[in-house]
Amino acid sequence: MHVRCPSCQTVFRLPPRALETARGLVRCGCCDALFDGRLELVPAYTSEPEPGLHDDPTRATVHEQPDRAPELADTGTGAAMDVDPDAILDHDEPIRRASHPAPEEVLGLEQQLAREPRRPAHPGRTLLLAFANVLLLGLLGVQLVLGLREPLLAAPDLRPWLERGCAFAGCRLPALRDPERVEILARDIRAHPRFGNGLLVDVTIVNRAPYTQPFPVMQLTFTSLDEQWFAQRRFKPAEYLGPNRGTAERLPPDIPVQVVLELLDPGPEAVSYNFDFL
Missing domain, CATH: 2.70.50.60 (abc- transporter (atp binding component) like domain)
Structure with missing residues (x-):
């Protein structure tokens, strides 16, 4: 079978057993890229190889990408190369990561951030903000009462409640006059x-x-x-x-x-x- 490197478009001839033994992992001999050969399979070639292939028996690189893959002759010495699965698995060079994370990695990161507890706010700052809000609401209420003093005092439904509030606070409501x-x-x-x-x-x-x-x-x-x-x-x-x-x-x-x-x-x-x- 033949596989194509997705990075440099080099085509390799690889025995099916070697691909199965390596669990599909293939490292390109040209650009050293590691990829899943099962996803990059190329149909078998039936015609003569085109002159654009290297004569080097160790690798073959397609320099131009035609509309369809160039056909390689299945000869003993040609443009394809055999890949040793042990050499693929024993290679110690780190795998180069893609510039964009996979969707699974992004989802895992979002789930991890969601599970992480948020840092609690400082108690002193929370109390200060609460006190400031209460003070602002109190000032707003005082301004509202002063602005609507006469209508509020003249409202017969509110008068009993205002009198109770003044009795509790120790104040005295002015008499209603009209x-x-x-x-x-x-x-x-x-x-x-x-x-x-x-x-x-x-x-x-x-x-x-x-x-x-x-x-x-x-x-x-x-x-x-x-x-x-x-x-x-x-x-x-x-x-x-x-x-x-x-x-x-x-x-x-x-x-x-x-x-x-x-x-x-x-x-x-x-x-x-x-x-x-x-």
Whole structure:
């Protein structure tokens, strides 16, 4: 049988028994490459050898690669050479490796890397990163609460939870206030019964908010006939609440409350008045 060296394309004539004894391993006598001869078998030659072969009886190298393998005559002395399997196996020169690893080697390396345990992170660094993350989340939460303070405090569903949190932390939530939701149900202005230059104003207000809130500051504005601002005064809760009510009392929702205001008469130029809650 004939085998071809995959490295230098030299064709050898090799007895089948020698190939079987060497388990298919063949070392090229020209380039010293080691290969599996069972994978490089060449069909037997039937015609005369072409002149491109060496006359050296020890080796034969094909210098050009035609479309088909050159045919060698099966003569006793020609272009083919006999290979000693013992010489192949006893050769001490190391085998040259391919430039690219075989797929089996790559797969074995990946499996070995997957089995190797990863180096654990340093405990101190892990704790430091965890502390930094918690600190950043805390700062983000504080900014969110400060930015949405009024809506959060006014939310009736969140109010009980916020109060519990403040009770645990030892803080105090500010009272809910929405003066714009305080309405006037009735009002009456008349001369003061005891002071000749005074006025007495009776006002009935109601809190339309769904929660109790502090009494608002009441602003009374007088305007002239041409609707120009003429006189104005603000009344704090301590000024218009009766003696039986303290300033700490709150305005409950949807319950009318009557208050009385006392003030000096601004004069005949004041023909109308208006209330605002601050």
